[in-house]
Structure formats: structure tokens, C-alpha cells
Amino acid sequence: SQQGEEDPQALSIQEGENATMNCSYKTSINNLQWYRQNSGRGLVHLILIRSNEREKHSGRLRVTLDTSKKSSSLLITASRAADTASYFCAEGSQGNLIFGKGTKLSVKP
Amino acid sequence: KAGVTQTPRYLIKTRGQQVTLSCSPISGHRSVSWYQQTPGQGLQFLFEYFSETQRNKGNFPGRFSGRQFSNSRSEMNVSTLELGDSALYLCASSFSGISGNTIYFGEGSWLTVV
Numbered sequence: 001s002q003q004g005e006e007d008p009q010a011l012s013i014q015e016g017e018n019a020t021m022n023c024s025y026k027t028s029i030n031n032l033q034w035y036r037q038n039s040g041r042g043l044v045h046l047i048l049i050r051s052n053e054r055e056k057h058s059g060r061l062r063v064t065l066d067t068s069k070k071s072s073s074l075l076i077t078a079s080r081a082a083d084t085a086s087y088f089c090a091e092g093s094q095g096n097l098i099f100g101k102g103t104k105l106s107v108k109p
Numbered sequence: 110k111a112g113v114t115q116t117p118r119y120l121i122k123t124r125g126q127q128v129t130l131s132c133s134p135i136s137g138h139r140s141v142s143w144y145q146q147t148p149g150q151g152l153q154f155l156f157e158y159f160s161e162t163q164r165n166k167g168n169f170p171g172r173f174s175g176r177q178f179s180n181s182r183s184e185m186n187v188s189t190l191e192l193g194d195s196a197l198y199l200c201a202s203s204f205s206g207i208s209g210n211t212i213y214f215g216e217g218s219w220l221t222v223v
Contacts, residue, residue: 030208033211033212035214041216041217042199044214045213048209088152096165097144097154097212098154
């Protein structure tokens, strides 16, 4: 079953623009992890945000978490063609990490 | 530090055959889990092992099984392959598997069943 739902399902932007992806989840969480997946490849871990954190940064990535709305967002600033990938949020522990369906981001040069 | 290593990367099997996939976790990680990714169902949890014991299991038939060795390396096996088993199988590792641990994934094994 899918815990999170990413929105939008697909996003197409020009290089240099910012990309925002949203993730909603149904039950209470301890933390949320964001991953990137290039076509046909494995998942690359981007950021883990804990339930007591509201915002976290890593390079050009900014993740926010609103537990009252059960939602999180991933912002990629100054996007590059190399950011083209699918992005997933995931909740849970190793014992059962539940993924959303992902947002497919296309960054055009 | 080497990442999660999965072998083989690509394989083609015939219906009815069985397949074994291998995963070497990051050094020091004791929790290993497996996921199946298909276009229709997305990413789905198969099972998790910790210290050679299956700790959690997803909703997959008994044809899917796994094990973990004393060095934390893990294998998963699918018997009596069906066409619907064609998927990307991803292995993930973390230090202890508890919530809050960062979970790292391998590049996956692409299985095609013909």
C-alpha cells in the first residue's frame, strides 16, 4: 500500500528554475526520507527529516515537513539537466519503508 | 566506503525457473531489506533481515524468500517464476533498521521473466 502521495506526478521545467515536489502521508510519522532515482538505476538517498524538524537543507535541496498537514515538500533550487529523475518520499523504518508513487522531474537545458 | 552492492545487475529467466539475487550491505550495516519495483505497483517492501533473522515481511507469496548470512550479506530467491515477477529488485541496508536510520539502496537487479 502507498503511504505517501507525491504531487505533481510529473514536472517539466527549464534549467535554472526551481522545482517543488510535494508529498502527503496518511498516518503519523517518526521521520520522512527523500530519494532520487535516475532511470533504471537504484535509489539515491537525499535527505532524512525527523518529525520534530520543520526544515532541512542539503546543498541545493530544501525539505520542509508539516506534521499538522501530514505533508512534506522538496525544493530543488537552480535546477540542472542532471536533476532529471524521479523523486520519492518514503516513511517508515527499514522494516517497512513505504513509498509514494514519485514525481518525475524533467529539466530541459 | 563502498555502497550497497547487488549482483547480478541484469538477468533473464524463463517462466517456472528460479532465481537468486545477492546483496552486500554497507560495511557495518546489519539490517538488509529487499524491495520490488514495477511500473504498476511502484516500490513494494518484500522482507527485512537483521542479524540473520527475518524481522519483517511484506505481502508477497511464499515463492519469495530470503536469507542473511553472518557477514550481513543477503540473498533473495524467487521460485517458480511468473511473468509478473519481472521487476527491478532493490536491496537496502541500514545500521540497525530502526526508524531514524538512513537507509541506503543498491543499484538493483533487473529481472526479466520470459
